[in-house]
Amino acid sequence: MNRLAMKYWSYLSLPCFLWSIVCGQNTSPILHCLRCSGVTQSNIDRCINLVECAHECYVNTTTLSTGSKVKNFGCAKKPDCSSGQGVLGKRDVTSYNIEFCPKEICNIDVDHFQVPSSTPCGDVSAPDCRDPAALAAICSDCETAQYCRKSCGLCRDRSSTWYENVVLFDYDPVHRTCRHTAGVSPSICQSIKEQYYHILPVVKNNYTVNHAHARHDYLILADTTSYVRITFRTNGEPLTNLQLSACKTFNGLGRVDILLNNHTIEESYDGTAVWDLNWQIHKLNTNQFHNDRSFDLLIRKDARVPSSGHYWLSRIRLESLVSHHDHHGK
Known part of the structure; x- marks a missing residue:
């Protein structure tokens, strides 16, 4: 085994915990569109x-x-x-x-x-x-x-009523920075704490698989016990969708479970692209979290059928829906 591989696997063999409190940045998150x-x-x-x-x-x-x-x-x-x-x-x-x-x-x-x-x-x-x-x-x-x-x-x-998706947080789990839509309370970003286990961060990424890969740093969930957990507090905003910038390394491998307050959002999820970091949207059932203010988001390797493929996670975005009322004529 070469020296780089030895360093890589020795790193993964140790549990790694990191808790951090992050502050919101003034820059608004970049616009997302369906594609x-x-x-x-x-x-x-x-x-x-x-x-x-x-x-x-x-x-x-x-x-x-x-x-x-x-x-x-x-x-x-x-x-x-x-x-x-x-x-x-x-x-x-x-x-x-x-x-x-x-x-x-x-x-x-x-x-x-x-x-x-x-x-x-x-x-x-x-x-x-x-x-x-x-x-x-x-x-x-x-x-x-x-x-x-x-x-x-x-x-x-x-x-006369129109709606707007607002970003409660756009979180970078590698650098532990957070952005949000102007008008959203920064307290949500400030409340975020992160924990991970058996994770390898890829920072200052200069290994280019493709253009999307080269743009961002990411965490590698490589071991069957790997996970990323973030906890946060909201102010009662309805949670409508969760967005993840992620990918897997091989078809059928790199599957993950996604849970929010122990509610399964995705189980054995295999829908991410291969070797290509891309954003995907996961719709949430607003009623499940109607009375919640404290949240625990867990992204873990597939617990039901262990897989050896890697899952790469670059960003996490959570959104809410706001209604506006306008009295202009049609």
Whole structure:
């Protein structure tokens, strides 16, 4: 066994405990968007992948001639003309529509996560918009369709209530730093304590498997008894989703259990990518934690069927849902 391997396994052979209290940083967490392709209504729950976004989230909805809809989710720079509909080149496609939004995971349902417009949505050029012959040409072009938004079907009935996903904490378990959405109490970040066992931290990572791997440091859960535990306190905010930036080293191996206050979020979870650190979302049952303020999050190697594959953990994000009420007209 070479010297590096000997050092590695001697490190893992010893239990390692580390408790730490971290303080929130002033920098807001980077925007996350859903990232999936070819999603239909029947399999939308399988869309669990997220992407860090420096622009805006989008959902591109294609309506087929059969009436069924196919959606693509992701992150992109919003063009000057962001919505369009019209006949495309393929015979089995009737129309498409692209919507952008700038809020956390807002592309899961743009209508509910979009701030209502303060100006009414209508037709600027009413005579042209009432002419069926002219309307077909107007609506087929994204820019000219803005003059007949109502007639081209670009107006949305938006409620005066809209919602926002807020980050209670975005925690780095390697460097033990924490960020949160502006307006969220820093006391949650400040309450975090971390414990781990049989873990190898990879810090100042310069070993590049791929681009995503090179961006972040991470913890390796390599042993069958490895785990990471963080405890924290909230102020009664409803917990809606847990997000993990993680991956595994081999298919079928590197499985983990994820528990929050002894409630199983995932068991023998094998859904992470191979050798590619990526964000995934795990939805929470808000009612399970309705009366809780103190929390214990445990991420451990599969306890039911031990596996020798590694699980890499880079970041942990917990979110809540906030409702806003706006009195602007639709």
